[in-house]
Amino acid sequence: MNFTPLNFVLNLPYLLKGELGLFTALGLIALSTIVLSIIFEEKK
C-alpha cells in the first residue's frame, strides 16, 4: 500500500462524472415516469 495524495486530485473528475451520470440517468427515469403517468392515467 503506497500513500499517493496526488491521486485524490487526479481522480476528482470521476466524482463529477459519476454524480453527473447518476443525476442524468435518474432525471431521465423520473421524467419518463411522469410522462407514463400522464399517458396511462388510471381511469376512475
Added chain:
Amino acid sequence: MSFLYENLFALTWQQVTMWVIGGILIYLAIEKDMEPSLLLPIGFGAILANLPFSGAVSQYINGVFQEGPLSTLYDAGIANELFPLLLFIGIGAMCDFGPLLSNPTLMMFGAAAQFGIFFTFCIASMFFPVNDAASIATIGAADGPTAIVVAQKLHSTYLSPIMVAAYSYMALVPIIQPPVIKLLTTRKERLIRMDYEPKDVSRVTRILFPIIITVIAGLISPASVSLVGFLMFGNLLKECGVLNGLSDTAQGAMANMITLLLGITVASQMQAEHFLQVDTLMILGLGLFAFVFDTAGGVLFAKFLNIFLKKKVNPMIGAAGISAFPMSGRIIHKMGLEEDNQNFLLMHSMGVNVSGQIASVIAGGLIMSFFM
C-alpha cells in the same frame, strides 16, 4: 496417536483470531439481530475456513491439491457473479416502487446519496490501486450484491473484506445514520411535516417502469445492465400480475437459498492469511466513511433543495437514498416520529429508499464503466 494432536500444533494465532471474528459475527446475528441471514453464515464459515488443513476450502496438503466444497461453491456462484445477480431478481420482486411512482421527483435523492461512493473512491485511490479503490468505494452502495459484482468485475484482491464490510455496515445503518443526520440538521428541520398525497398509479405504468429503467440505465451505463436488468426483471415478475408463483418464489425461496449459499461461500475467502492485514482495517474504515458521506450527501441535497422550494421537504428523507432497503427508510420514519409523534415520513422515506436501490445499482455500473 500423533494424529489426535498434530492438527492442534498446526493452529496459528491468526486462525484463532478469525474464530473470534467469526464468533463476533454470529453473536451480532443472533443477539443483536443484525442481518442474521448473512452474518451468521459468514461467521460460521469464517470458523470453518480457518481450521488447520480445513477440508472445507481448497488447498495443497503435503503437496497434494484437495478440493474444498466452499471453494467449489465460490467458483460456481461468486467468481462468475451468478449468486449476487440471482439475488437481485429476488430483491426486485420485493421492491414496491409505488411511493416512487406517486412522486418521481424523489428519484433525485437517490442520486445525491451516492456521493459517498465517488468521494470515497477519491480518498481510497490515495492508498490503493484504482480497481481496488473503486471496489472499496462501492461498499457505500449499501448493497451487498452490487459490491460483489463490482469487486469481481474489477478483479479486486479484497473481495472478502469488502463483502464483510458491506453487509456489516448495512446491518449497522440504525447506528451509523442517526448521528450523522442529527449533526447536519436542526430540530426545526427535523420537525418539517410532509403531506402524502398518494396518486393512483396505473398497471401499465407499473409494468413499463422496470423496462424503461433498464433501457435508460443500459444506454447511459452499459456495464450496469446485468445489475439493473436482473433487479428490474424481478420487479417485472411482481408487477405483471400473471406470474405470482414465480414472483413469490423469487422473493421467498430463491432469495433465501441464494442468501444462505452467498454468506457461507463468501467466508471461504476469509482465510486468516488473506484477511488479517492492515489493508482490511483500512477497507473497514473507508467503508464506514462511504456510508457517512452517502448519508451526508442525501441530507445536504435536501437542505439545498429547500432553499428553492416553497413546500419544504424534511431533510432527513435524503438520507434514505443510501439504499440499504428497507432499513434506511424505516429509520428515517422512526426518527421523524421521535421528534414529533404525528410526523409520518414513511411513504416519502420508502420512496427515496427504493430510488437509492436503483441509484446504487447504476452507480455500480458507472464505476465499472469507468474502470473496466
